[in-house]
Amino acid sequence: MVTKNNVHNISEAEWEVMRIVWTLGEIHTGQVIAELQAKKAWSESTIKTLMGRLVKKGLLKTRKDGRRFVYSATVSENQMMLEATRQMMGHMCDMHKGQMLLELIKDVPLSKSDIEKLEKQLTQKEQQAPDTVDCNCLASEQHDC
Template identity: 55%
Template structure:
C-alpha cells in the first residue's frame, strides 16, 4: 500500500505519469497555466512525493529528472479502495452505478465491466447487509 497523496500531489503525479520522466521545468511549465503555485511550492510537492516513495529523482547535469515509482492505475485503485472502505456496504453499488452514469467509459472497458457483472451475478446476494455501527443509519 502506498502513501495517500493530496490533490496538489495528484496534479504533479499526473504530469510525471503522462511524461514518464519529467524535469522540474517540465512540471513547472505544465502547471503554470493551470495553477498559481510558486516554484518553491511545486518543488516542495515533488520532495514530498519522493519522500513518500512515489517518485524517483536522478541528477542529470545540473537538473533533476523525476520518474514515477507507482503507476497511475495503482494509485487510482488504492484511492478507490480507501474511499469504498469508508462507505456502508449497502451504498457501494449505488456509488459505482453513479460513476458509470456520470463518466466517459470506452466500449472495451464497458465490455470488461459487463463480463464482470455477469460473473458476479452468479453468486451475488439478493441484498447486501449494512455494516454500519448504527444499523438505524441505513
C-alpha cells in the same frame, strides 16, 4: 509501494504533480513546472516543494541527468487510484456501494472497450452475487441503513 498512508496523505496539489508525471513518464523539473504553470498560478518554488514532498513520501524518485533532476513515479496511476478508491469504499456501508458505483458510472467518461469490460466483469460477478447485501455498519444486529 502504495500504502494507505501514502494515499491518505497526498494533497490535491500533489495529485496534480503525480498526474503530470504519470502522463509524461520520466520528466525533468522544468517540464513539470512548465506543465503546472500552464494550468495553475503556482510559483516555481511551490512546485519544487510539492515534488520534494512526493519524493519524501516515496511516490517519486529522482536521478541526476547532468545538471538537472529527472523524476519518475514509483507507483503506477492505476495502483494509486485503486488504493484511493478502496479507502473511500471502506468508509461506506456495504449496502450502498453498488448504488455508489452506479452513480459513478453515470458521471465517468467510458469508452466502448471500457463498457465491454464492465459488462463482462458484471456477468461474472452475477454468478456469485447474493440477492441483497447486508449493512455492515453496526456489530450487533442487522439493520437497513
